Amino acid sequence: MIDSVHTQTKAVRIQTEDFSVEEETRLLHGGDGGMGGIVTFLGTARDFSKGQDVSRLEFDEYAGMAEKAMNALRDKAMQQFDIINMRIIHRTGSIGAGEQIVLIIAGAAHRAAAFDACEWCIDTLKQTVPIWKKEITPTGEFWVEEHP
Amino acid sequence: MIRVLLFARLADLAKARETEFECTEEGISLNDLMKQVVARFPALKASLAQPQLLFLAMNQEQAWLDEQVKDGDEVAIMPPFSGG
Numbered sequence: 001m002i003d004s005v006h007t008q009t010k011a012v013r014i015q016t017e018d019f020s021v022e023e024e025t026r027l028l029h030g031g032d033g034g035m036g037g038i039v040t041f042l043g044t045a046r047d048f049s050k051g052q053d054v055s056r057l058e059f060d061e062y063a064g065m066a067e068k069a070m071n072a073l074r075d076k077a078m079q080q081f082d083i084i085n086m087r088i089i090h091r092t093g094s095i096g097a098g099e100q101i102v103l104i105i106a107g108a109a110h111r112a113a114a115f116d117a118c119e120w121c122i123d124t125l126k127q128t129v130p131i132w133k134k135e136i137t138p139t140g141e142f143w144v145e146e147h148p
Numbered sequence: 149m150i151r152v153l154l155f156a157r158l159a160d161l162a163k164a165r166e167t168e169f170e171c172t173e174e175g176i177s178l179n180d181l182m183k184q185v186v187a188r189f190p191a192l193k194a195s196l197a198q199p200q201l202l203f204l205a206m207n208q209e210q211a212w213l214d215e216q217v218k219d220g221d222e223v224a225i226m227p228p229f230s231g232g
Contacts, residue, residue, distance in 0.1 A: 043232050059231070060156045062224055065208040066231075090231060102232050122232055130203070130224070131231030132156035143157040144230040 011086065012070045014061060014131075016093035019103055028087050028105045035084050037111035039118040041104040047097035049144075052137045057101070059092035062130035066090075069129040073121060081117035083108040088121065090131060150176070150217055152185055153224040154192075162189040171219040178204060179213040181223060195227070202226060 009027060021042060029035055045057050074086050089103045104121045108114040133144045149168045159165045169176075169184055176184075186193050196202070204211045205224040217223055 060159070061231075062153070062155060062205075062208075062226065065205060065224070068208060126232045127229065129231050130155065130205075130226055130229055132227065133230050134156070143160070143227070145157070145228045146230070 012074050012088050014090050019089045028085050028107050035107045036109050037114045038107045039114040041118045041122050043102040045095050045097050045099050049135050054135045056096045056136045058094050058134045060132045061092050066130050077117045077121050082113040083117045151222045155226050157227050161191040175216045175218040178215050181217050
């Protein structure tokens with residue numbers, strides 16, 4: 001029980017279940033009066049791709065290495081940008097169109113650093129974290145291998 | 149034994165997510181291991197012929213073709229990532 005509570009409060013997580021943006025934001029803030037700006041990037045599943053309907057996405061991940069890469073990403077962002085805290089949550093498994101996929105929240109004293117950290121983090125996550133998405137469409141299933 | 153992991157499109161092509169190879173004491177280069185993987189899974193030939201488009205890892209750290217793989221190592225052969 002303690003373990004499961006601990007897991008849910010970890011700042012970097014990969015999980016199949018959905019997450020609450022409100023709860024993650026509350027955990028990020030943690031009552032820190034010095035935090036003056038919080039920037040959130042929320043990636044959601046589109047219902048179309050390249051002119052085709054997409055009913056859902058299926059994710060593959062290199063378990064262990066993916067989490068390690070996401071932790072490294074957070075460590076680097078904390079060093080590189082003037083932010084106070086950051087949380088990165090990525091879902092895997094089967095995700096329906098419209099559902100939440102990835103959440104990156106950065107909190108800083110001033111907004112500029114939070115915006116920069118958030119943008120850098122999602123761009124870098126797409127290039128360095130071993131997670132893959134497959135689009136399920138009426139005409140077939142296609143692995144995505146580019147970074148739009 | 150060397151454990152080789154395949155992901156996403158590569159796992160679908162090979163119809164396998166992991167496989168194992170015998171390993172001599174001196175080990176084998178990652179490049180030669182890739183050739184053994186193609187010999188076992190001919191469907192991967194075209195994909196593995198362009199290793200610059202792949203991401204290779206040994207024991208969960210990025211690896212390069214000239215590196216030596218030893219008995220007990222875990223090698224991952226991965227297509228370009230598409231998380232997020």
